[in-house]
Amino acid sequence: MTIHVSNDTARSAVIDEVHVGHIRGAFGTILHHDTGPRRGWRRRLQTLLAILGPGLIVMVGDNDAGAFGTYTQAGQNYGVSLLWTLIFLIPVLYVNQEMVLRLGAVTGVGHARLIFERFGKFWGAFSVIDLFILNALTIVTEFIGVALGLGYLGLPKELGVVLAAVAVMGAAATGDFRRFERFALALVAGSLVLVPIFFMVHPPYGEIAHGLFVPQFPAGGKLSDVMLLVIAIVGTTIAPWQLFFQQSYVIDKRITPRFMRYERVDLWLGIVLVVIGASAMMAFAAAAFAGRPEFGNFTDAAGVAAGLEAHAGKIAGVLFAIGLIDASLIGAAAVSLSTAYAIGDVFSIRHSLHRKVKDAKGFYAVYCALIVIAAGLVLTPNAPLGLLTNAVQTLAGVLLPSATVFLLLLCNDKQVVGPWANSRGLNLFTGAVIVVLVLLSVILTVSVLFPDQTNETVIFAILAGGSALALIAALASGVLKRPPAATEDPKVWNREMWRMPALSQLGPAQMSRASKIWMIVLRGYLVLAGGLVLVRIVTLALAS
Known part of the structure; x- marks a missing residue:
């Protein structure tokens, strides 16, 4: 399916020239010079299908190995009493990521580079170094998830971790953006295996509804422990890598302000999926361990798979292990890409999934090095994996x-966002x-x-x-205080065509x-x- 679009790129500040051109999404293409209106539901659906991707990938990628551990721990230790935290996080998720996609579409410049240019070298260096260290540790936890899932399935962990690393690297290194996005969206679809587990376990629906919409703390739970778990839920649901990834991915997909409405729909779809997945994990973990000696004694995701098998049968445990591996793969890919994008943006090196490896060596070197090091650490005997996991959670918080x-x-x-600035x-x-x-x-x-x-x-x-x-x-x-009335004439702004000028043309940040x-x-x-x-x-x- 192919449709047409045009954007005014004369004032664009994009750093890599391949970030301007046709939008070649997983489910459709929008040509660069098509200025036709989107009239009729079929035309709008075709446009949406072409735009789909950034919001879905960043949100479902957030339900990674760490999230599997956090959400199932909440269910196993406290039942469904903390489900309400997910409802409260929905507006936070949307507001944060909507600002990010707006920055990406309007500026054409990645998050790290904007921080570097607008706030100085100290904060720019801080943002990149901090992101690099935290993301490297996070990727280790993703391969820990792969190892746990393979261990439950009775498959060789060493070979499985190596194959997983090769698959994640190979999917990005083809030089074809559309091919990577199809790989990532296939993993997004794979996350839906959590839904049948929910129905296999037969959780009490009335208690789930109460847990979702009535804020409460677990009866008998130590408040300090509960608060730490709430913080872990917040930290695993809203992670720094998401901001860097989505802004750069929107840019790499060549999405401009004209398609903001469609990208917001994409984001909402991703939020719905992440909340469904998180709620399902809390609910079926609560039901599987209720009344059992293991309730309140969470160990790890492999222990959850064993508990599901005991409560609902082998198929439930197998599906959970498959979902854990799937989540770990999409998490490893997205977190690695967020770092590689940031490094490429700050140092003005070629950084795009549209480029072949030989045409963007630095970009792919960072991406693959993070994955190789993480997989190697997981396979290293006596590596302090538990300490690394705790370090990730602590530093992220x-x-x-x-x-x-x-x-x-x-x-x-x-100067950066023009007519797309935040409201009061x-x-x-x-x-x-x-x-x-x-x-x-x-x-x-x-x-x-x-x-x-x-x-x-x-x-x-x-x-x-x-x-x-x-x-x-x-x-x-x-x-x-109420700000002074705006003096700009709204007719000056053409929101759909407005792009940030080149960084060299911007004045000092006010x-x-x-x-x-x-x-x-x-x-x-x-x-x-x-x-x-x-x-x-x-x-x-x-x-x-």
């Missing part, structure tokens, strides 16, 4: 707020989200550094004190007083919390 702060600032930079309501909502993420991050950091002293009193003190400080900072900075306060607080927090957590991790590694 600490670094989570920073990515959202940069995202908010960039989406308010009129969206800024207030995102600011509140950042406050919550910071507070959860502080709780996680304190619990890791001082596990014996972290109790209900400490948690409530952090939540109350942090909220009060955030309100004072907001009042002092004037962020809650930082408001509120933005400067956020940056100072963020920098101080990250230096302190990140340093302390790294010291703690090194100490544990030396002691083991």
Whole structure:
């Protein structure tokens, strides 16, 4: 199926020239110079099918090996009492990723490069180094998931991990964007194996509905442990790599502001799938272990597969193991790509799935090196895999707020996004989200550094004190005041055709007083919390 489109690229700031041209999606093509309107449901459906991909892949890729462990742990240890957290995360997921796709379509420049150009070398280097380290550790957890799934199925883990690594590298290294997207969307479809498991287990639907729509904490559960699991759910559902991946993937797919509505539909479809998958895992883990000695004693994803087999039969366990392997593969591909895109964008090297390996050696070298190292670590005897997994969760929790702060600032930079800047309501909502993420991050950091002293009193003190400080900072900075009326003539903007000018044409970033306060607080927090957590991790590694 082929349809036509045209974009004004004269003012585009794209770094790699292959990021401009025909949109060749998994299910259709939109030619670069077609300016025809999308009239009629068939025409619009064809356009949507061609655009589908970025939102689905980034969302389903987030239900990776770590998510399998986190969601099933919540179900096995606390039943369906934490399902409501997924409903609360839906607007956060949409707002974060919608801002990202807007940045990608409007600027044509990746997330890391925008941070580097608009906030200076310190934050640019921080964003890339932080992403590289965290993503490398995350990819290790993906291959741990592959190994656990293969182990349950009785297949050789060594050979299976090697074949999985080869498949993930081969899918991206063909030089054909459409071929990779079809591979990724096949894995997205594979994630639906979680749905039949849900019906095989026969969970109590009334309890599930109550858990989804009535916020509650588990009766008898230690509040500090429950809070840490809630933080883990937030961290595995909203991860920094998602921001970098989706922005660059939207650019690589050559999506422009003209197709924003279709890309938002793609994002919503991805959110629906990720919530269905997460809810299914919590629900069937809760039902499989209810009333059994294993309830409240989560071990790992392989233990969940064994519990499903005991409760609902071998097929349920096998499907879960297959789903775990599928999720690990899409997670490994997406997380590796997010890093390779960021490195390519910052250093202005060729970085596109449209290019062959010989035409983008640096891009593919980063992508493949991350996968090879991760697979090698998983296959190394006596490797501290448990410590690596904990390090991923901890560092992701600490670094989570920073990515959202940069995202908010960039989406308010009129030189960058022009008529696509955030509304005041969206800024207030995102600011509140950042406050919550910071507070959860502080709780996680304190619990890791001082596990014996972290109790209900400490948690409530952090939540109350942090909220009060955030309100004072907001009042002092004037962020809650109504902004002056806009002076721009809306007729000047052609939203569908507006693209960010070349980076060299942009003036210095204009930082408001509120933005400067956020940056100072963020920098101080990250230096302190990140340093302390790294010291703690090194100490544990030396002691083991």
